[in-house]
Amino acid sequence: MTATTPTPPTAPRSGEWPTGEPPPSSPASLEVLVHRLDPGLPLPTYAQPSDAGADLATTQDVTLAPGERAIVGTGLSIALPAGYAAFVHPRSGLAARHGLTVVNAPGTVDAGYRGEIKVNLINTDQSESITLRRGDRVAQLVIQRVEHAVFREVADLPESVRGTGGFGSTGGFGHSSDGGPRREDHGVRSRS
Numbered sequence: 001m002t003a004t005t006p007t008p009p010t011a012p013r014s015g016e017w018p019t020g021e022p023p024p025s026s027p028a029s030l031e032v033l034v035h036r037l038d039p040g041l042p043l044p045t046y047a048q049p050s051d052a053g054a055d056l057a058t059t060q061d062v063t064l065a066p067g068e069r070a071i072v073g074t075g076l077s078i079a080l081p082a083g084y085a086a087f088v089h090p091r092s093g094l095a096a097r098h099g100l101t102v103v104n105a106p107g108t109v110d111a112g113y114r115g116e117i118k119v120n121l122i123n124t125d126q127s128e129s130i131t132l133r134r135g136d137r138v139a140q141l142v143i144q145r146v147e148h149a150v151f152r153e154v155a156d157l158p159e160s161v162r163g164t165g166g167f168g169s170t171g172g173f174g175h176s177s178d179g180g181p182r183r184e185d186h187g188v189r190s191r192s
């Protein structure tokens, strides 16, 4: 038998997928058990093969007045493998067009949760109501691996470049690294 010499990997060019191949058109798949509490509604659906979020539909009609919240059902319960969580995110289009978002974005669905996935919606528009009909796609579910930390208490933490600088410590709207004058946000006030 002739020994084959393994082909050395070619170094990826800048911007290229590391193997030299085009990137996969869809992410690696994970089997997630799903139970339809409302068989009239679809399973979570990825609108495009490479989407991170699978759309979730509301089980009920609801009208949200400006500033109003509502918890809607999705008719779905799932069993995630241990080490995963699902996150209920808003849909960008509804947020941009109507101000519809998720109050607790992203909502966290724990691996052990077997109840119905619910969506806590809020209409942030100041003047327009929004009416959602049963079956409308109101949110998206992103499934991710999560780590469980082992919290090890120490007297001092290792140093870092940011250190203890928190909210706004790198400046206002201006870029902090371009050497130019920074546009600070002194004039910006949040409404109370």
Ligand SMILES: O=c1ccn([C@H]2C[C@H](O)[C@@H](COP(=O)(O)OP(=O)(O)OP(=O)(O)O)O2)c(=O)[nH]1
Residues within 6 Å of the ligand: 088, 104, 106, 107, 108, 109, 110, 111, 113, 116, 117, 118, 119, 120
């Ligand atoms: O947008 C969401 C967020 C949560 N849940 C469900 C799944 C989750 O596992 C459970 C509890 O959520 P979370 O832990 O965020 O809520 P909590 O207020 O901390 O409640 P708990 O004391 O039950 O942990 O509620 C949803 O259906 N939708």
